[in-house]
Amino acid sequence: MSGARQSIRQPIQQSTRGPVSLRAGVWLALALIGAWLVRNFHWDVVWRAAPFLLRGLEVSWELAILSVLIGLLTGTLLAAARLYGVVGIRHAAIAYIELIRSTPQIMIIFWVYFGVPPLTGTVLNPWPAALIALSLIASAYLAEVVRAGLLSVPAVHRESAYAAGLRGATIFLHIVLPQALRNMLPALIAHIIMIFKVTSLVYLIGVIDFFRAAMLVNNRDFAPYAIYLTVALVYFGCNFVLSTLIRRFDPRYTLSA
Numbered sequence: 001m002s003g004a005r006q007s008i009r010q011p012i013q014q015s016t017r018g019p020v021s022l023r024a025g026v027w028l029a030l031a032l033i034g035a036w037l038v039r040n041f042h043w044d045v046v047w048r049a050a051p052f053l054l055r056g057l058e059v060s061w062e063l064a065i066l067s068v069l070i071g072l073l074t075g076t077l078l079a080a081a082r083l084y085g086v087v088g089i090r091h092a093a094i095a096y097i098e099l100i101r102s103t104p105q106i107m108i109i110f111w112v113y114f115g116v117p118p119l120t121g122t123v124l125n126p127w128p129a130a131l132i133a134l135s136l137i138a139s140a141y142l143a144e145v146v147r148a149g150l151l152s153v154p155a156v157h158r159e160s161a162y163a164a165g166l167r168g169a170t171i172f173l174h175i176v177l178p179q180a181l182r183n184m185l186p187a188l189i190a191h192i193i194m195i196f197k198v199t200s201l202v203y204l205i206g207v208i209d210f211f212r213a214a215m216l217v218n219n220r221d222f223a224p225y226a227i228y229l230t231v232a233l234v235y236f237g238c239n240f241v242l243s244t245l246i247r248r249f250d251p252r253y254t255l256s257a
Contacts, residue, residue, distance in 0.1 A: 042223035046230050049217040056213025057234065059127075063134055063209065064196040070131075071138025071195075072188070078143035080172070083150060093143070100140030105198050109133040113205045130202035130209075138195050145191060149184030150176060186246045193242045197235070210234065 046053070081093040100108065113129040116122075153176050161171040203212030211231065218227045 042221070042226045045217065045221045045223040046226050049213075049221075049227075052217065053210065053213050053230070056208055056210040059208060060196065060199045060210040063127075063130055063199050063202065063207075064192065066131055067134035067138045068142070068192050068195055070135040071140075071142045072146075074135070074139040075142030076146050076177075078139060079146035079150060082143070082147060084172075097140045097143050100136055101144075105133075105137055106201050106204065108137055109201055109205060112136070126202070126206040129205055130199075130207045134195060134198065134202070137198060138191070141191055141194070142188070145184050145187045146180065148187070149180030152183040153179045189242055189246045193239050196238065196242075200235075 078093045078097060081089050082097070085093060109130065112133040113124060113126065116124050116129070116132075157175055157179070158171055161175050166175070199209055200211040202209055203215065208216070214227050214231045218224055
């Protein structure tokens with residue numbers, strides 16, 4: 001019986017190894033061809049500017065992470081207001097979410113940078129303006145992610161908590177919210193990818209992020225092929241790592257070959 005099982009498993013393992021090795025060979029060949037095609041680009045420019053580009057990448061990640069943290073906190077409050085708030089608060093949360101989500105991100109960045117100083121009478125520097133704008137964007141999108149996560153928690157869990165004598169905020173903080181966070185984790189990582197890509201727009205208000213750093217290097221040395229190919233590869237690499245995390249937490253995000 002064990003011999004029959006081994007004879008069944010062996011063809012299956014051989015059949016799976018074949019396509020995988022073939023796919024790896026194809027990717028290796030494509031990588032070698034691509035490296036040969038770009039061999040004459042001015043990669044020395046990228047190498048000399050690497051510290052400056054890395055500092056810009058650090059700024060992009062700082063903005064992305066901070067705005068996601070702020071957006072997750074405010075998005076949780078917005079989701080709770082939309083689900084459990086009274087009539088006025090619920091409609092205000094819905095209006096805010098729909099307004100931000102239906103407005104182009106670049107307009108929100110411009111509204112914050114150019115609109116806040118006349119209203120407050122204070123000068124707003126580019127970096128705080130970018131953080132505020134990205135946090136507003138993240139809060140609206142993450143509010144819907146949190147709302148979906150809260151709705152994914154079975155109602156019987158809340159009913160059991162009520163039956164056990166727990167009430168209101170205790171049920172939400174200790175029973176509903178932890179389960180919702182686990183369910184919405186893949187979508188949360190996907191929105192981190194989205195916010196990280198949106199950071200490439202803040203160069204328009206003067207923030208020296210990764211994209212603007214690449215533009216400044218290109219304006220000085222003019223090596224567009226090497227510089228912008230590097231930019232594309234870095235953005236792809238960062239987002240690929242995050243996408244791998246999504247597939248680890250939720251295999252349904254894996255694309256079928």
